[in-house]
Amino acid sequence: xxxxxxxxxxxxxxxxxxxxxxxxxxxxxxxxxxxxxxxxxxxxxxxxxxxxxxxxxxxxxxxxxxxxxxxxxxxxxxxxxxxxxxxxxxxxxxxxxxxxxxxxxxxxxxxxxxxxxxxxxxxxxxxxxxxxxxxxxxxxxxxxxxxxxxxxxxxxxxxxxxxx
Amino acid sequence: xxxxxxxxxxxxxxxxxxxxxxxxxxxxxxxxxxxxxxxxxxxxxxxxxxxxxxxxxxxxxxxxxxxxxxxxxxxxxxxxxxxxxxxxxxxxxxxxxxxxxxxxxxxxxxxxxxxxxxxxxxxxxxxxxxxxxxxxxxxxxxxxxxx
Numbered sequence: 001x002x003x004x005x006x007x008x009x010x011x012x013x014x015x016x017x018x019x020x021x022x023x024x025x026x027x028x029x030x031x032x033x034x035x036x037x038x039x040x041x042x043x044x045x046x047x048x049x050x051x052x053x054x055x056x057x058x059x060x061x062x063x064x065x066x067x068x069x070x071x072x073x074x075x076x077x078x079x080x081x082x083x084x085x086x087x088x089x090x091x092x093x094x095x096x097x098x099x100x101x102x103x104x105x106x107x108x109x110x111x112x113x114x115x116x117x118x119x120x121x122x123x124x125x126x127x128x129x130x131x132x133x134x135x136x137x138x139x140x141x142x143x144x145x146x147x148x149x150x151x152x153x154x155x156x157x158x159x160x161x162x163x164x
Numbered sequence: 165x166x167x168x169x170x171x172x173x174x175x176x177x178x179x180x181x182x183x184x185x186x187x188x189x190x191x192x193x194x195x196x197x198x199x200x201x202x203x204x205x206x207x208x209x210x211x212x213x214x215x216x217x218x219x220x221x222x223x224x225x226x227x228x229x230x231x232x233x234x235x236x237x238x239x240x241x242x243x244x245x246x247x248x249x250x251x252x253x254x255x256x257x258x259x260x261x262x263x264x265x266x267x268x269x270x271x272x273x274x275x276x277x278x279x280x281x282x283x284x285x286x287x288x289x290x291x292x293x294x295x296x297x298x299x300x301x302x303x304x305x306x307x308x309x310x311x
Contacts, residue, residue, distance in 0.1 A: 023213070023214060023220070024210050024211050024212070024213040024214075025211060025212055025213055025214050025219075025220035025222065025223055026220075027211070028190060028211035028212070029190070029222075049186050050186050050187060050189070050190035051186070051187060052185070052186040052187060053185050053186075053187050053188075054185070055186060057248075061185070061187035061188075061226060061229075061230075062226075062229055062250075062251045062254065063187060063191075063222065063223075063225055063226025063227070063229045063230065064187055064222075064226065066222050066225040066226065066229070066254065066256075067220065067221075067222025067223065067225065067226060068222070070220075070221050070222045070225065071214070071220070071222060086215060088215075088221075088258060088261065089221040089256075089258045090257070090258060091255065091256060091257045091258065092221075092225075092255070092256055092258075093253065093254065093255040093256075094253070094254050094255075095252065095253050096250065096251055096252055096253070096254070099250075
């Protein structure tokens with residue numbers, strides 16, 4: 001990878017990190033950027049007290065995991081589009097497979113596997129360290145709520161033609 | 165995720181807060197109940213915002229799940245003998261955007277089984293007949309070994 005491509009990737013990462021840091025509800029729950037690729041995105045939720053449903057058992061509220069996966073899926077849609085297009089969750093299903101380990105950082109991973117003019121289809125999972133042993137599985141659909149150019153492009157990823 | 169304190173509050177009080185669940189405290193959830201149902205109120209706060217000017221879908225899903233949990237708890241025969249109650253599957257439809265005002269939610273038990281409880285949960289803002297989000301939730305009940 002060239003120096004220029006490294007810079008472009010770092011620039012895009014900083015831009016997305018700043019964008020996610022500005023979402024008030026992510027700050028409230030304690031969710032932040034982890035990683036992303038061409039058609040996938042990851043967020044992480046380090047353990048924090050406000051995520052707990054039951055302090056006696058240390059059980060994380062399923063709503064917090066839902067929030068992590070919902071936002072992760074929307075983030076995956078944005079990286080596929082390569083622009084900050086407004087979208088809304090149409091529907092989303094989460095299967096809770098098991099409880100996360102005590103005080104674990106929960107990682108959300110979502111992949112936007114199909115996109116049409118109006119709808120994006122996303123699948124994903126949450127895990128606490130090993131993606132092969134997930135905590136939760138998700139499937140969701142998202143719709144675009146305004147014109148594509150409404151909020152502008154974000155910095156192009158490394159090696160992308162779009163930068164030109 | 166059952167909290168006996170939550171069950172006690174729902175048994176003894178008509179109105180109150182759900183601070184015994186730290187996640188519900190973060191959402192600032194209150195409850196209000198009559199003989200027919202428990203209603204939850206999530207007052208608008210900046211911390212609920214996802215996209216500019218809209219409530220985050222995850223906060224609405226969290227509200228719907230806790231409304232479902234409350235409905236499962238009040239449907240149990242004995243508030244002192246509670247199983248652990250966990251959602252297994254949650255499917256949420258988002259019908260309208262969440263405006264920056266208070267959100268209400270209430271859930272109904274569609275089938276009360278000993279191990280599985282099927283729940284339908286609705287959230288609304290201006291008008292109960294125009295819900296903004298709806299969830300179908302299947303809860304699994306884990307009873308203590310002794311019973």
